[in-house]
Each structure stands twice: as C-alpha cells, then as structure tokens.
Amino acid sequence: MKYSKLIAPIIITIILVLILMGYCTLFLFIPEIPRFVRMILLVIFGGLTCVSFYNLYERIKEIESGEEDDLSKY
Numbered sequence: 001m002k003y004s005k006l007i008a009p010i011i012i013t014i015i016l017v018l019i020l021m022g023y024c025t026l027f028l029f030i031p032e033i034p035r036f037v038r039m040i041l042l043v044i045f046g047g048l049t050c051v052s053f054y055n056l057y058e059r060i061k062e063i064e065s066g067e068e069d070d071l072s073k074y
Contacts, residue, residue, distance in 0.1 A: 005063050013056040020045045020052070 024045045027038055 006060060009056055009059045009063075013052050017049055017051050020049050 003058045018047055025043075027033060033041075
C-alpha cells in the first residue's frame with residue numbers, strides 16, 4: 001500500500017532529472033556559448049538535480065512516517 005504512493009514522486013523526479021540532464025547536454029555541445037557560461041549553467045542544473053533528489057528523499061520520509069498530506073502541517 002505504501003509503495004504505491006511512492007510511484008508518482010519517483011516518476012516525476014526521474015522525468016525532471018532527465019529533462020535537466022537534457023538541458024545540460026544541450027548547453028555542453030553548443031559551441032557558441034562561452035566556456036565560463038557553460039560551466040555556470042552546468043553547476044546550476046547540477047544543483048537543481050541534487051535538490052530534486054533531496055526533495056524525493058524528504059517526500060519518501062514523509063510517506064513512510066504516515067504523513068501523506070502536506071496540508072496537515074498548516
């Protein structure tokens with residue numbers, strides 16, 4: 001029962017990470033972008049990827065603790 005509630009956050013995180021990785025590879029192979037700007041963009045997208053995985057980790061902890069509804073905190 002609990003594992004069925006984990007499917008949506010995992011799928012959404014995978015899709016988001018694939019999109020972010022697509023943008024990273026896109027910016028990596030465009031020769032008109034200066035190297036410095038490319039590195040800044042890669043750091044930004046890498047940070048967003050890490051934040052996405054952290055958000056997934058926090059959501060899994062919430063579901064495992066039985067707190068499935070975020071609105072109950074407010």
